[in-house]
Amino acid sequence: MNDLELFPYPKHRLQATDLDLAASLKGLVEKQIMDKRLELKEDYEQLLKPSLGKLMVEIGLQRMFWPEKLGGEEHNEPGAAYTVVAALEQVGRADIGLAFQAAHSLALQAALALEANYMEQQCAAISPLFCEGTQPLIVSFILPAFAEEEGVPEWRGKGLQVKARRSGDTWELNGAKVRPTCSGADADLFGVWCAVEGENEPAFILVPGDVPGLTRGEEFLKTGLAASRNADLGFASVKVPASACAWRGDEGLYRLLSWYYLGLAAAASGALLATYEIIKEWGDNRVIKGRGQIFKENPLTGALMGEIAKDIAVVRLLAYNLAEILAEPGAYGDAGSLAVFTSALIIVHQAYVAAENTIHHTMELMASAGYAKEWQLERYWRDVKTVQCYLGAYELAKHDFARWFYGTKTL
Template sequence: MTAPPASATEHRPGAPALRVPDLGRLPAVTEALAARAAEHDRDASFPAEGFVLVQDAGLLTATVAARHGGSGAGLADTVRILRALGAGDPAVALVTAMTLFTHAAEARTPGWPPAAYAALLDAAATGPALVNALRVEPELGSPVRGGLPATTARRDGDRWLLTGRKIYSTGAVGLSHLLVFARTEEDPVRVGTFVVRAGSPGLTVEPTWDHVGLRASRSDDVVLDSVPVPLGDTIGLAEPGEIPGARPDPETGAWNALGLTALYLGVAGAARDWLTNFLHQRVPTALGAPLATLPRFQTAVGEIEAALFGADTLVDTLAARVDSGDPEGAEQAGAVKVLGTRAAITAVEQAVALTGNHGLTRANPLQRHYRDVLCARVHTPQDDSVLLTTGRTALDRAIARSTDGPHRKATDS
């Protein structure tokens, strides 16, 4: 990746320049993150120093558009970044992913209030400025499956006052900006995203996150009690039937699906690396040679390696197609997420089965990789939604073929 042209950095005269992403530093960043990942997992502590490393390498703002002074990284570079960070510390990778996705969406379809986005970029030029969308609620669940948020925004002069509770708010304690999905107390009601700055009055993070996997992500509850937001700091206020982002457009969905799949493939890659080292080091007395010399283990590692190679290749290939503007590539991203995350989970499960008690011992990282990779199933789009859509598309395609020309019925001999 090369630096943006000089003219691209002149959008904010006098403002600090964004760092240029250095993908050559990814191996070192991965190693540094991995060195403290077990500690943060054990304590469920937010890995703040990890984001400093990512920021210092210019990775947190890699997807900022050139017109805003960024390098405008596409999805292909983003999956490369997230795979490497996922191998080091998936909690750092996940919050980084949310930040990268936010900048990428703004690059494609501007929606932020200009002053608010400029403030975010100024903060991002001097330190980690993490952003995430807070959408999930106790009753609503994820809005992608429909429904209005319970979080409300009440007009109060030249500001909104937000009240509600968001759950599973990944990275909440470290966010610079929180993008809160809420409905207005108007008639008719409007629904959209409100840009909340960290430290705003009435904003509280409750430490409720006690998860098996991604413990360091600190996906806690966020409570809003009449939190003030400037009147113009909203994104896409619309009628409930036209909620922007409730069901992502294909390209936004592809970024989410492929980016997160790459992250969990990074976790699986780290598990594979630990496994191969273990098999070389483990020398049972009865064998008198490393387990790595046995054909049974060689074949098992071959299964893992082939599955991960195939999944990585699928993700990389489709990411490049999305960057090229291929609409079919974007539409196929959900199916690749199903295939890729299943490959990642299965690979780590196989590694655990091969190593027995060693793999489940807390002193070894494999059990952590296993707990973390299981979280791949949680993210939107979830498997059931993807498979339902994919199946319906295939069935509709069969009907279209049957009406386009001569055909034989499935019951014909």
């Protein structure tokens, strides 16, 4: 049993192909990323970009859901949720930013190509971008955010960053200082949750990254997620065909986000497995109090290591539990239901709260070494926090929980 198998997960739910994929990815990321990062650190061009290519194109994560007839793997049944966790856990173990990018791609694939909600027209239009290229197709979302002025159309209290207007066979999109969730500097395809002029119901519109009128600001510096080079965007009369609208209304977005949160929860689990490996080595080899006492044998530090392991185990189970929820729509409801969306939101927030605390504690045990880049822990700490910020304020997500569980009307 390798160390990662110590943390339980519902192995019987995974297909042999999932286990094979996880094993392949484990080997790949160790060789491609973990063995090189002491030298290459978080270098985008030399380390992260080539790694993304291997994951998305060579391993084929960007072809996973699309139908075979369109060049995909057609792994688009709900049980693919287990595959997502098995895969992104391994990717997140090496680099959360890469898992973060992959989560975007897989969520969009799921939202469009899941067998029960298959969107034929949209899949036919965009799957070639994913299946025919030799480069990774970077997907990003534009979701509601706090507005900087009053009067901006809102969705669940936050401003819709882009406004869309339907004119004949085209959509025209406008927005300034638009903050995407991921890779604003590099993304090839944006899924934009737009306010629609004159209507209450937003639209989810797919916008290629090279469309005229779409401008990108300079990449900005941020806490972590070096694999996601983000930049603000401008939409100046960006025109896309009417068919670029993937859906109207909340259900489609809930489905997208439920799968997105699944990928992010898996990434958190992976980051924590890496944290376990780091602190285990530290605890096995460090001697404290000068009397030959191994670090892990000290009652205080041993207890904190135990708490770390407990939280890692729980996060892993939560991620797989969300996979179970998405894999069994007959039992739990469709991924586009408010019930499932709320569960996904709860799990992903809990995963990142726990991940942040766990890495905080690990850093406490390693002191300065935990804070130095050489020991690799701090990158997970920064990455986890950055994902947590991009998830949206936990303090406000609690209103989403309350809305579902207590039927609150005004929060």
